[in-house]
Amino acid sequence: MSLEIRDCRLDDIPRVLAIESVSFDDPYPESLFVSFLERFPSGFRVAERNGTLAGYCVILRLGDVHTFVITSLAVHPDFKKSKIATRLLEDASSIARKKGAMRIRLQVAVDNIAAQNLYLKFGFVKTHVIKDYYRKGLDGIEMELKLELA
Numbered sequence: 001m002s003l004e005i006r007d008c009r010l011d012d013i014p015r016v017l018a019i020e021s022v023s024f025d026d027p028y029p030e031s032l033f034v035s036f037l038e039r040f041p042s043g044f045r046v047a048e049r050n051g052t053l054a055g056y057c058v059i060l061r062l063g064d065v066h067t068f069v070i071t072s073l074a075v076h077p078d079f080k081k082s083k084i085a086t087r088l089l090e091d092a093s094s095i096a097r098k099k100g101a102m103r104i105r106l107q108v109a110v111d112n113i114a115a116q117n118l119y120l121k122f123g124f125v126k127t128h129v130i131k132d133y134y135r136k137g138l139d140g141i142e143m144e145l146k147l148e149l150a
Contacts, residue, residue, distance in 0.1 A: 003049050003087060004047070005045055005048075007042065007045060008037055008044040008045060008046045010034070012053060013030060013037070015046075019053065019074050019075070019076045020072070020074060023074035023075075023077075026135060033058075036071070040060040042095065043059045043061075044057075044058050045058075045091055045092070047084050054075060054076055054078075054082075054084050055074060055079060056073070056088070057070060057073040057088040059096060065100065066100065066103065067102070067105060068092075068095075068101045068104050070089075073088055073089070073092075075088075086122065089118075092104065093145065097147055097148075101147055103144055103146050104124075104145045105143065105144050105145075106143055107133060108140065108143060109134050109138055110138065110139045110141055111138065116141065122145065123145050124145045125144060126141050126142070127142045127143060127144050
């Protein structure tokens with residue numbers, strides 16, 4: 001089964017939204033994904049397996065030129081346990097390195113243990129808890145990956 005990771009296109013947005021809606025309790029709206037695509041086209045990537053959109057990752061530069069943030073990463077439940085999230089993380093870190101980043105940050109819900117474990121395995125470390133980040137009563141954990149210079 002081949003996996004292709006490529007830049008997102010406008011016609012991918014409906015499939016990205018479908019993955020977003022089955023992955024998160026409070027999904028991002030279509031307008032935000034269109035904005036990501038318009039403003040950060042090289043940082044909005046999708047994973048396609050045999051013609052089916054299986055996951056996506058959005059990574060963008062913060063105000064600090066050396067810091068990138070993964071704003072969203074999700075894999076459709078039908079493709080869990082197939083290393084697609086790891087491949088998307090590898091792709092995102094490669095993009096960040098090429099653009100001179102020294103670190104990647106992300107936020108993850110405290111109850112999303114599977115994602116936390118994936119990020120820890122990838123080399124991210126927990127930096128702090130953000131109270132009520134996702135909604136009242138659901139904290140977020142900020143995590144950071146320090147990048148080696150290329």
